Amino acid sequence: MDTAGSLRRFLLPALLLCACLLLWREYAVAPDGRLHTVFLDVGQGDAAFLQTPSGRQILIDCGPDTALLQGLGKRMSFFDRSIDLLILSHADLDHIGGCIDVLRRYTVTSVLFPAVDADVPRFREFTAMLTQQRIPVLLANPAQHIDLGDGVLLDILWPTDDALARFDDRNDLSVTLRVTHGETSILFTGDLGEAAESALLASGADVRADILKVGHHGSSTSSSTGFLLAVGADLAVISAGRDNSFGHPHPSVVQRLQILGMAIRNTAEEGAIEVIGSRE
Numbered sequence: 001m002d003t004a005g006s007l008r009r010f011l012l013p014a015l016l017l018c019a020c021l022l023l024w025r026e027y028a029v030a031p032d033g034r035l036h037t038v039f040l041d042v043g044q045g046d047a048a049f050l051q052t053p054s055g056r057q058i059l060i061d062c063g064p065d066t067a068l069l070q071g072l073g074k075r076m077s078f079f080d081r082s083i084d085l086l087i088l089s090h091a092d093l094d095h096i097g098g099c100i101d102v103l104r105r106y107t108v109t110s111v112l113f114p115a116v117d118a119d120v121p122r123f124r125e126f127t128a129m130l131t132q133q134r135i136p137v138l139l140a141n142p143a144q145h146i147d148l149g150d151g152v153l154l155d156i157l158w159p160t161d162d163a164l165a166r167f168d169d170r171n172d173l174s175v176t177l178r179v180t181h182g183e184t185s186i187l188f189t190g191d192l193g194e195a196a197e198s199a200l201l202a203s204g205a206d207v208r209a210d211i212l213k214v215g216h217h218g219s220s221t222s223s224s225t226g227f228l229l230a231v232g233a234d235l236a237v238i239s240a241g242r243d244n245s246f247g248h249p250h251p252s253v254v255q256r257l258q259i260l261g262m263a264i265r266n267t268a269e270e271g272a273i274e275v276i277g278s279r280e
């Protein structure tokens with residue numbers, strides 16, 4: 001067989017197959033009129049990717065390392081190199097480890113984090129890049145909510161001014177927010193500890209949600225019974241690493257979630273977990 005014949009016989013079908021696979025993949029990640037929330041598999045850490053019904057994209061935390069980019073690559077269009085809003089709950093490395101990589105690979109429209117001066121080299125480097133790239137920074141303010149369009153609201157609940165004065169631990173000052181769309185509501189609490197959970201409830205914030213991203217990866221220092229009762233979620237999602245050295249999630253937390261009737265899903269067991277809202 002001559003060279004041209006080989007090309008026709010093998011190369012062209014292979015190219016066609018690649019094109020079909022790419023098209024199928026692009027179709028799978030395209031906006032579909034629903035809110036998609038993906039708890040990414042980033043090992044021991046947090047990262048969640050949200051895509052609104054018309055395609056606005058929000059990233060909440062960046063996990064500990066470059067595992068985030070692999071997860072995002074599977075959830076975003078091959079040609080999409082922009083993120084509308086990047087939220088960092090707090091400056092611990094298991095939440096901000098991949099943030100520099102995100103700024104290098106994607107154009108980020110705006111960034112939100114708590115008004116906490118964190119002396120963490122990675123965070124310092126990150127904020128320097130924000131200044132360099134002239135990316136607007138929003139400091140978490142519970143008096144505001146962010147309208148993401150299509151009826152998707154992002155309510156910032158924490159940290160309040162009182163909390164900023166009262167708590168020293170970065171975990172307790174994690175940005176806590178509630179995303180709502182129609183009948184769906186999802187609560188993210190970062191690594192908030194029990195005392196901060198109580199203070200959040202005392203602040204009068206509405207924490208009710210169908211889905212709870214379980215605080216601090218299921219640590220025994222978070223998820224008090226009173227807080228879980230106030231949230232009243234049907235589904236509890238734990239973001240933790242396989243065989244992690246912290247023993248997350250703690251058996252007492254798992255038991256509490258079970259007693260309260262919440263279904264439990266864990267990225268350590270399932271990998272990325274996607275929750276798809278209904279069409280409004």
Ligand SMILES: [Zn+2]
Nearest residue numbers: 045094191216
């Ligand atoms: Zn954490």
